Amino acid sequence: MQVDTPVLETRGLTKSFRGFTAVDSVDLCVQEGHVHALIGPNGAGKTTVFNLLTKFLPPTRGEILYRGEAITTLKPNEIARRGIVRSFQISAVFAHMTALENVRVALQRRLGTSFHFWKSARTLNVLDERALALLDEVGLAAYAHTLTTEMPYGRKRALEVATTLALDPSVMLLDEPTQGMGAEDVDRIVALIKRVSVGRTVLMVEHNLSVVSRLCDRITVLARGAILAEGDYAMVSSDPRVREAYMGREAPEPDALEVRA
Template sequence: MSATATSPASAAVLETRGLTKSFRGFTAVDDVDLSVQEGHIHALIGPNGAGKTTVFNLLTKFLPPTRGEILYRGKPITSLKANQIARLGLVRSFQISAVFAHMTALENVRVALQLRLGTSFHFWKSEKTLDHLNERAMALLDEVGLSEYADTLTVEMPYGRKRALEVATTLALDPVMLLLDEPTQGMGAEDVDRIVALIKRVSKGRTVLMVEHNLSVVSRLCDRITVLARGAVLAEGDYASVSNDPRVREAYMGSAENDAEKARASA
């Protein structure tokens, strides 16, 4: 469990009430009530097509809901735009690494810091004008274990390190709440372990909501888990209760077993 776990009575940072998204008659998110508690690491899990990423897109206003309400610290934010959501401290890290490939790790973090300060990126200015950001940028790189990569072009960094750099650029925006979309997707075991340790470290004093397929990662990190199936909430609780729920086994773990059985049959 997370070292940041709080009591059950802790306040909700983010809530949804009846959150629904339909696309031309298809309901991708169906009447979802979600409550993410202060200081928790909370996971959204479910089989492919369960609606997890669509929920993320609704929360961060990349999609408008068909109906329902989103609240941040008890106040409605449903009508806000994506940039306004980010300014409140809800910052999303994407499934695919979203950093500038031909800039160094240090330069990437400096760009994020400029955004946080409300200034333009100043790509055309002398590098000396950005030197005042170097100390904070280096501190962020150190926080995610990337000090030795400060002067390395991002394109030359291993995949797991790129994802860590993305976390550093997210932290540069001084988030209250981190929304992580598949943070370990496509990683080998060594990189997964490194990212799990990183999430534990950066979650201190923050709240995290993450979409994650790797149940081992979920079991090691998360205080609470919401299981989605066909766009609706199927179950919710800690890892022990959720993993032992027969409905979850059927919808989530059972789907993996069925895929494996099909693979064996076709071999």
């Protein structure tokens, strides 16, 4: 496959709520193997785009394509089966299960028992080897038998990445993966995303522009639901329209975005 082949694409993607247009004719093109960021001020429509891509919301109009095939009318579970899997802003793991148990639940679909919660937990033991490997991949091997509620916040987010990987995604959608983290946890998650993005495509919403500058091949900037600018970090960070959207009219320095991120 050619490097420049889009794996995920939208054409005129629009979402309106009772006359308010949250996403306005967005043409997004995510390249195979890229880490692509979707950034913008609060209320720019970033998470709404994620919800449209994964069909948690139906679009008002427009198309969504995966590897050139229209997937606009598919249901969320059908989108996930195609390999497009997302995380959420708020950690979505089971608090009173261990890290190992969380990953095993995500792996259950391989056994065809995703909803067979009445079966003995022993039937899931065959998944332990893969679950432990995924925990090791995200740096959580030492937390395998720790209840999630007892894990530090940054490690919970890493666990969410592990449960996402358990669904064997070709495209990972990460919604603010470093939100609420201190510098040490941010660095850990950046290193983790670098590792798990090898051989995959990642589309991420992220407010921390230092993270974006370290990770992303391409950046799409949204403002008021529409694409304001697009390019690599150097290009978008020096765009006066982007600086104005983030900082107001009194922000002439090209690095102002990163300083205030």
